[in-house]
Amino acid sequence: MKVIAINGNFPGQPINVTTNDNLHVNVFNELDEDLLITWSGVQLKRNAWSDGVLGTNCPIPPKWNWTYKFEVKDQIGSFYYFPSLNFQKASGGFGPFVINNKDYIPVPFAQPEKDIFILIGDWYTQNHTALRSTLDSGKALGIPDGVLINGKGPFQYNSTLVPGGIEHTQIDVEPGKTYRVRVHNVGISTTLNFRIQNHNLLLVETEGRYTIQTNYSNFDIHAGQSYSFLVSTDQNASTDYYIVASARFLNQSLSQKVTGVAVLHYSNSKGPATGPLPPPPDDTYYRDFSINQARSVRLVTHDVYLASLSHGLPFNLHYALKYSSISLSYIEKIVSFC
Structure with missing residues (x-):
């Protein structure tokens, strides 16, 4: 397509x-x-x-x-x-x-090695025109055909149903470094669970607000959301590692289909990623997992942000103005026609 x-x-x-x-x-x-x-x-x-x-x-x-x-x-x-x-x-x-931030405004964590951008999202083999026609007819889109990570994938969960030779995104890193991984769910409807094999995700920011820094092994990202994680490349480089984004709230057979895979590649890696994919949350009997995980995210308040810094001012200064004290010199009406 x-x-x-x-x-x-x-x-x-x-x-x-x-x-x-x-x-x-x-x-x-x-x-x-x-x-x-x-x-x-x-x-x-x-x-x-x-x-x-x-x-x-x-x-x-x-x-x-x-x-x-x-x-x-x-x-x-x-x-x-x-x-x-x-x-x-x-x-x-x-x-x-x-x-x-401006260079002279510090952030509440050590400067990462660099930014890594990861865009995850559900994907349909039909183009947007066909999908729009389906919705306009009153029908549902159904289960996505897969999940893409930075435009590549999906995961070959079945060698008969999914052809081989699928190209996956490779993220190149150096060992012993910390990277800021900015993850965006650019899909149209599907909540995706994001995780990196054998690596922790230290949440530090979401859509313009710093958060209380919390470690997660996996994280649910709903359609339209963006999060920043610090990821340390502190694992053995005997192999590469899987980066996974899989659909939530589906049974196991369907969630395997709606899964995207990328590869975290250490510069001194000795081989490709191996073994089964890191599993998603097992919430068969705990349906509130995603809700409670979202509730666990705490934004940094103004006072906490200042306390976390040894110097400097907050990134965002607000000034109060009283509109009643401003004299109007004239009023102009603008009409726009499309």
Whole structure:
């Protein structure tokens, strides 16, 4: 099937900016239908006409372009962009969107070796046009055909039903380092459990807010959510290690089908990943696992954030203004027609 690529890339390349930067993003629509790109979680303060959703933006017609202009004001964190019209997200068009702290503002953990972007999501072999027609007819989409990790996969759970030679994403790392792994569920409906074989996930941030640092062996990420984990490459490099994203709330036979696999490759690895995939949560008799795991995430408050730093100011300063004290010089009415 065809995918929606950004500058020839699927997924699209990261947009990597610093808080309070001003962005100009020029989008050329090479599709045969209207397009809008939205920046999920980016606040766009006082600039809703660049948020890329129908109602505040006119669609970009085929073969036209539009430049989004906005400031990432007083924000940090892990987000992603995607097309907001016509169910196009089901065919791609998404990529990471990262807002970094300014250099002189410290973060509440040691500087990682580098960022690693992992985009996980359910995937259907039908394109977004066919899927949209199914929904418009009142029918459900059914179980996804697989899960992709950074546009590759899925897992060959059955050599008869799934062909061999499937290419998987390889994440290259050095031993003895710590990496910031930014994980985004870019799927359309499926909750995915994310895990890395024999490695802990230290949760540190979600969508612009630092969290109380907590270790997890696996983590449920619902559609549309983004999380940052610190992952230490502290394991024996006798083999590579599996990175797994599998569907939740399905029976075992179906969840095997809806599973994506990537490979964590140490530079001194002596062989490919081996053994069974790390298992998902066994919550057959504990249906509240996912809910309680989400409740275990605690955001860092202003006071806790300051206490965790030896110096510096918080990343986000707010100033209070009384609108009643501002004199209006004139009022202008603007009418926009699409």
